[in-house]
């Protein structure tokens with residue numbers, strides 16, 4: 225066997241140009257497959273990362289007014305808004321696969337926020353509980369977070385994210401400064417940011433666009449107990465639930481929504497809590513990109529098939545050319561199977577080499593595509609192994625006919641030709 | 643008797659015609675004999691040698707090699723006979739052009755399953771014996787015709803076969819190289835190798851202890867009453 229492989233390499237090397245042309249079909253086929261698979265996987269992982277937040281697994285459970293998210297900024301509905309009770313919160317926190325949950329009031333678009341003569345338009349203001357930062361994967365970057373006493377004493381304190389800090393304070397250190405929200409003074413006690421270990425945590429499309437699009441004016445967090453001071457009593461709360469695994473996100477989100485909806489009177493069909501099913505969105509997106517590229521894969525496979533036929537063609541020619549070599553080998557005592565295996569090995573080595581060359585050019589191609597089209601790529605090791613294995617199989621399958629032809633040559637006829 | 647052929651009949655299909663090439667040939671050789679076959683072109687010399695060389699089967703007749711009934715052998719058994727008991731030398735050498743002299747000589751050892759290191763060793767000694775120790779790494783196109791034929795002889799003898807079959811071994815060589823090849827055959831025969839050689843050259847046939855003639859598919863011993871008609 226090893227001897228055959230050595231001989232095969234020798235044969236391939238001594239006909240460099242022809243071997244290369246024989247392999248070309250395989251190289252092109254494998255290269256396209258590798259580059260397609262790499263871009264599929266890269267795109268897929270990018271979508272997942274952007275929507276799920278690379279391991280954060282947080283699910284928004286938001287109040288909907290019809291098909292739109294309810295937002296108190298616009299005061300859209302006249303229906304009675306549900307209030308989330310302590311029992312409901314407890315129930316959600318005790319759900320299986322729930323790591324943490326937070327409940328908060330919010331304004332998606334807030335005016336009347338000032339520091340000295342600097343105003344901030346269109347920022348988000350949330351009234352949050354103590355779990356908020358942890359559940360969403362934020363950490364305090366400077367200053368401190370909220371403590372129990374802030375809630376108990378209705379302290380007018382505020383946390384800013386980096387953007388809010390940037391838009392209110394140009395050159396100053398925000399910590400300890402007093403800003404004005406809806407006419408009330410709040411002291412900045414901390415700046416929060418996304419936890420280091422997470423990529424941008426994007427929990428829904430809207431955030432996705434606000435994050436990557438024209439960055440908003442930023443977000444301000446208040447202790448939830450302060451909410452009625454600047455806004456209204458009995459406003460509706462939203463929830464964010466963090467699941468322990470990505471797979472559990474859908475289930476956890478749906479269960480939490482169900483618990484929250486228990487408090488909503490039967491007759492209200494308009495107002496409902498819904499879990500933003502990011503996992504589902506991700507999967508849909510991934511399926512879409514995979515099916516498009518799956519068709520490309522078929523085309524690439526056809527080019528592999530054509531490559532295989534090319535290998536067969538050239539091997540048939542090579543068997544005819546090497547008739548005298550084959551005849552001689554049989555005359556000096558090589559059994560039929562030895563000749564068969566010699567040619568099969570040659571075909572398999574040839575196409576495997578083509579496969580390896582294809583993998584290398586595929587990776588190069590994928591990188592070029594990634595640079596030019598700004599698409600992320602992920603090199604798939606199983607795809608590489610499968611490609612080389614598949615090339616070898618192509619060599620064996622398409623090498624069978626020429627090899628049988630060689631093995632069955634009559635040595636007398638073979639030797640007669642000079 | 644190392645070779646024993648009885649009433650060997652061989653016919654070939656040529657288009658719609660069936661042509662008899664060997665007509666009930668009886669032929670035998672003792673171990674250690676050195677025989678030349680002569681005869682006009684197309685008389686069936688190569689055909690007979692192919693049958694003896696287990697490359698072809700007779701249409702009818704009996705053939706025993708070293709006591710073994712060759713007619714009963716399978717294809718693989720015939721391959722093994724060629725590998726172990728027979729060595730071939732051809733007019734046109736049939737060396738593999740991409741391989742060195744040593745690699746060409748190694749080939750039968752490879753099929754015999756000799757490990758790589760031993761193979762090199764044995765092949766080298768075989769080349770040494772034909773006087774080509776300095777040429778082991780030469781490719782065939784770097785060798786003269788006579789040297790190529792000596793490489794071919796080394797290859798034929800590397801598995802220590804009992805019988806050497808040579809089809810016009812000097813047909814493509816000049817007098818001096820032919821002389822060297824004949825000297826080698828002489829030496830091998832003295833070592834006990836049975837040699838059967840086809841030749842057109844009566845001078846070459848002189849080296850053999852016995853000469854047989856084939857004409858129109860029939861075989862006769864030379865030296866007999868009507869032997870000189872060729």
Ligand SMILES: Nc1ncnc2c1ncn2[C@@H]1O[C@H](COP(=O)(O)OP(=O)(O)OP(=O)(O)O)[C@@H](O)[C@H]1O
Nearest residue numbers: 654655656663681682683684685686687688689690
């Ligand atoms: N495979 C074959 N099919 C048909 N006819 C064949 C075949 N092989 C040989 N013959 C015929 O058999 C006859 C004898 O051929 P063979 O090769 O044995 O002659 P030869 O004595 O070796 O001649 P030469 O001295 O020219 O080599 C020839 O007429 C040839 O045409």
Ligand SMILES: [Mg+2]
Nearest residue numbers: 687688689809
């Ligand atoms: Mg002949």
